[in-house]
Amino acid sequence: MPNPDQLNAFIAAAETGSFSAASRRLKKAQSAVSNAIINLEIETGVELFDRSKRNPVLTEEGETLLRSAYAIMESHHDFMSHAMALNAGEESHLCLAIEQNVSAQPLVELLVVFEEKFPHIELELLDPGTSDVASLLRSGRADLGLMMEQEHYPKGFMFRGIGHSRKIPVCSKHHPLAKLEQVSHSDLRRYRQLVPRSLDLEDKSHEAQILSPKVWYAESPFVIAEVLSAGLGWASLHEAIVKEQLEQGSLVALKRTYQQDASLQGVDVVWSRHKPLGKGGQWLLNECFKLNVG
Amino acid sequence: MPNPDQLNAFIAAAETGSFSAASRRLKKAQSAVSNAIINLEIETGVELFDRSKRNPVLTEEGETLLRSAYAIMESHHDFMSHAMALNAGEESHLCLAIEQNVSAQPLVELLVVFEEKFPHIELELLDPGTSDVASLLRSGRADLGLMMEQEHYPKGFMFRGIGHSRKIPVCSKHHPLAKLEQVSHSDLRRYRQLVPRSLDLEDKSHEAQILSPKVWYAESPFVIAEVLSAGLGWASLHEAIVKEQLEQGSLVALKRTYQQDASLQGVDVVWSRHKPLGKGGQWLLNECFKLNVG
DNA sequence: ACAATCTATCTCTAAATCAGATAGAAACTA
DNA sequence: TAGTTTCTATCTGATTTAGAGATAGATTGT
CATH class of the missing domain: 3.40.190.10 (Periplasmic binding protein-like II)
Structure with a gap:
């Protein structure tokens, strides 16, 4: 298996077009580069450079192997930069x-x-x-x-x-509430309310939202939005959740007569x-x- | 830069869950594996294994670095298999x-x-x-x-x-020739013929195909097909070239009264x-x- | 023809690698 | 609980490897 030093010598020699120049770039002796490349050639069994002229020139095989050598060095650099990132305090x-x-x-x-x-x-x-x-x-x-x-x-x-997110009461455009100009608390109380509720039974935070005596629960607000779209009940949901349905018109926002500030969370x-x-x-x-x- | 032996030791130890088992797999002494990994840890500055138990277990950082180590070894194997392919006589x-x-x-x-x-x-x-x-x-x-x-x-x-390819005379469906049930040589001679001709002026091989006194040349048969589609002239082209246009109906094949065999090349x-x-x-x-x- | 620059190769030294041995810790067994 | 096994880290010494320096032979340019 070629080691990184051999590959660096190979790459430097290919890029500079000379073993001597490569040795200068790598700050090593010329014999070190020469040996590294000869060993690489022995190990791979491939003649990487044509030495018939004064300066070595990459053979056709050397040229394609050079690309594979770059790939190795790139993954080496990735490995080291990964390690350095961990050292610098990045979490994995x-x-x-x-x-x-x-x-x-x-x-x-x-x-x-x-x-x-x-x-x-x-x-x-x-x-x-x-x-x-x-x-x-x-x-x-x-x-x-x-x-x-x-x-x-x-x-x-x-x-x-x-930041803030506003909760708005929504229902299907076919729901009776959608026909009203404005809705009051007592309007809402007349219909089934869908309330998001945590898996955790200890968690009581949903209770404050309950207005209607007819309540259903769901864990996901997306599921609630789907139930509403079918025309069943109303719910107070965050804008981000129902943005698309409001734009499409499958759900409508209800105009409220009551105070809105409490719904800004x-x-x-x-x-x-x-x-x-x-x-x-x-x-x-x-x-x-x-x-x-x- | 970590060398392949260190990385192999790292990978083997991670996979077997033990330095001793890794040394057996790699057929090296246990101390070699232990040293390789300690050196890798020093070089990267990352603690790869948690040694608080009898058997070393990958730390979270070690786990992510392991993936980078695999990437290096994969590119090494690619390099070597590339070299071996060249040795086996594959051209680059x-x-x-x-x-x-x-x-x-x-x-x-x-x-x-x-x-x-x-x-x-x-x-x-x-x-x-x-x-x-x-x-x-x-x-x-x-x-x-x-x-x-x-x-x-x-x-x-x-x-x-x-294999063989048949040359067939074609023209646009709007061309006068397209109206005829069958076409004879003298029918063809009446209209402009488009002939594929090499760049090389020495090459006379196109001359045998010329029937009409009104000739235009083009290097590419695809260009000829486009000219024909515009309704201009006829040409004898290979099936493979005009297959799509014939299916679409923009070009039509002409039925011949004369001998066809000569057109089979x-x-x-x-x-x-x-x-x-x-x-x-x-x-x-x-x-x-x-x-x-x- | 000469100078400069290149590569391959030799020698020697420093450094790294590795096997083997050993000690201490952890896990398993009876 | 005591004994056995199996593990890791570490030390030592032998072997191998990597690399610097020097040199010879070859090529290129002047």
């Missing part, structure tokens, strides 16, 4: 949990830049249902979370608001204080601060 | 010249297999105009040619028929006797014999 794996209610779109644009800046980090994206971001962070499964703001975060977690980035973020996570966090995630 | 470059009149389609199917069998050979495809295949072979620019059979090949060339593979073909060329030649190129 970064897991983001983005609550389904939060629009991932601004983040996705960030990830294009992330890919370029941190090509060696394996990124994992989770999109857990309502409020399960917290448990993913607590268990250490996720490193960084994007979620709707909460009253209390578990001890040991840091958070920071990075903050979006937080959340991370653990004890499991420090690497370079990649820190960068992403910083970029999140610059965003307004809708 | 193979140039095929296929006359435009010959249907390349059966050959293209062969090339899929070729790519798998000879991944290291650089293939070059030329599609010269009429009868210029010969000069490409003579000059050494091409290694193997597919062309319409000739009376005489230059000395030093081998050839072998591998052989297709030859041609190669030089003095510039021996490599393994790839030989294989391709053999496969050509099994084909009937139309």
Whole structure:
């Protein structure tokens, strides 16, 4: 198996067109380059250079093997830059949990830049249902979370608001509510309400949203949107979730007579204080601060 | 720069889960594997294995670096198999010249297999105009040619028929000739004839085809087909060239009253006797014999 | 013809590699 | 719990390898 020094000698000699020039570039003795290339030729059984003239010139076989040699050196450099990135404090794996209610779109644009800046980090994206971001962070499964703001975060977690998302009551355009100019709380109470609810039975955060005595639950807001589209009930969902359906017209937003401010919820980035973020996570966090995630 | 032995030790240890087992697989002393990995760790600055238990287990960083190590070894194997292919007599470059009149389609199917069998050979495809295949072979620019059979090949060339192609007189469906049930030589003589002619002014092989006193020439039969499609003149072209236009109906084949046999021409593979073909060329030649190129 | 520059090769030295032995730790067994 | 096996790290010494320096022979350019 050719070692990197032999390949570097081969490449330098091919590029400079001379073993002596190659030795100067590599800051080695000329005999070292000469030996390296002769050994490579013995090992491969291929005559890489034609020595009939004063300066060696690549044979046809040498020319094609040179391309394979470049490929090896490239993977070597990738390996080393990967190692150096780890040394510099990049994590090897970064897991983001983005609550389904939060629009991932601004983040996705960030990830294009992330890919370029941190090509060696394996990124994992989770999109857990309502409020399960917290448990993913607590268990250490996720490193960084994007979620709707909460009253209390578990001890040991840091958070920071990075934007807002509005919840709006929506229903199918065929639903009786869609016929009304404006809807009041008592209008809504008359129909079945669909409410996003966490897997975690301990989590009571959904209760505050319940208006109607006729309630169904679903974990995913996307599933709720589909049920609504079929004409069944109404729900208060985040804009990001129903953006497309509103544009297509399959769902409609209800105009409210009641106070709207309560429906404006903050979006937080959340991370653990004890499991420090690497370079990649820190960068992403910083970029999140610059965003307004809708 | 990590050398292949270090990387092999790393990979073997990761796969077997033990330095001792790795040393047995690599048929080296256990101390060699241990040293190789420790040196790799020093060189990269990354702790690859967690040694807190009896058996070493890959750290998270080690796991991702392992993937980069595989990539290096893969390019090494590619390099060596490339070298071994050259040793076994594969050429590094193979140039095929296929006359435009010959249907390349059966050959293209062969090339899929070729790519798998000879991944290291650089293939070059030329599609010269009429009868210029010969000069490409003579000059050494091409290694193997597919062309319409000739009376005489230059000395030093081998050839072998591998199929036949029929020449048929065609014109646009709007052309006066298209209205006739059958066409005779004297019908054809009344209209402009388009004739494929080589770049090479010495080449007189086109003269035998000329029927009409009103002649235009073109190098490429494809250009002729386009001129015909515009409604201008008629030409005797190979089936492979006008197959699509006949199916689409933009060109029509003329039914002849005269003898057809003369229009049936052989297709030859041609190669030089003095510039021996490599393994790839030989294989391709053999496969050509099994084909009937139309 | 001469000077400059190239490659291959020789020699010698320094460095790296590796096998074998050993000690200490961990896991398994009875 | 004590004994056995199997593991890793480390030391030592022998062998191999890599590389610098010097030199001879060849090629190119003046």
